[in-house]
Amino acid sequence: MPAQAATESETGYLPEPARAEIRLEKVLSALSDPLRLNIVRAYLLDAGGVERSCSWFAIDRPKSTRTHHWKVLRESGIMRQRMVGLEKRNTVREEDLDARFPGLLDLVRAWEPEAE
Amino acid sequence: MPAQAATESETGYLPEPARAEIRLEKVLSALSDPLRLNIVRAYLLDAGGVERSCSWFAIDRPKSTRTHHWKVLRESGIMRQRMVGLEKRNTVREEDLDARFPGLLDLVRAWEPEAE
DNA sequence: GAACTAGTTCGATTACAGTCGAACATACAC
């Protein structure tokens, strides 16, 4: 759970590994899938550091597949998620990942999807 | 193939992607396997930057499984391999990977296998 | 040429991961 004590407006956070529990091999595995890598990259480059809903970034997949990928990203410790009403708000755990794996998120920012 | 033209003592290099062709998602995928991550880490920390044979670092797997993993490491662009007589000599492509993905190899060096 | 060694290939098995449709749960608006 995020560092500060939960208040009313901060409840609804989904379970996530603590900073010290984030494993490099889990993060690398999550990011090795181009679809997830693209999601994280979009949040880093275009979300402006604020929470965005799942539908903010269009994922060309059925809902169940999207749910699967968001779960992988959260459980690996890359994304933080909380429910607000109907929708899930997501952010990249930039502070945690920069502390644990300095430079990794810069590589994600610099990555470009392979041309079709 | 390595940048300089092959001479007699440099023949035997196995096919590998050119520096510009090394893909982040391929490298992350190769490194997401703890066995391979451990191999690369050992070469970075203990090989002293010189070529070492496949058997220099004991991999607790049958030969065919080891062949499989070495192939993944080479084809992703992480390891460079060449045959000398019977054995394969391996090095981490540190210069290439530092140029392409600055900081990534430091994360590998800093990684520690999960306690059993 | 035989024996030994490092490593490969093949094919099969197992495990894991990505895929998705259908049914479902929940929050919200009216």
Add this chain to the structure above:
DNA sequence: GTGTATGTTCGACTGTAATCGAACTAGTTC
């Protein structure tokens, strides 16, 4: 209470990857 929207779960299917034994290849030593 109904309708709509976001997202989940379940189970099944498909694809990918790790596993390994057996047979094999090639280099080296004697």
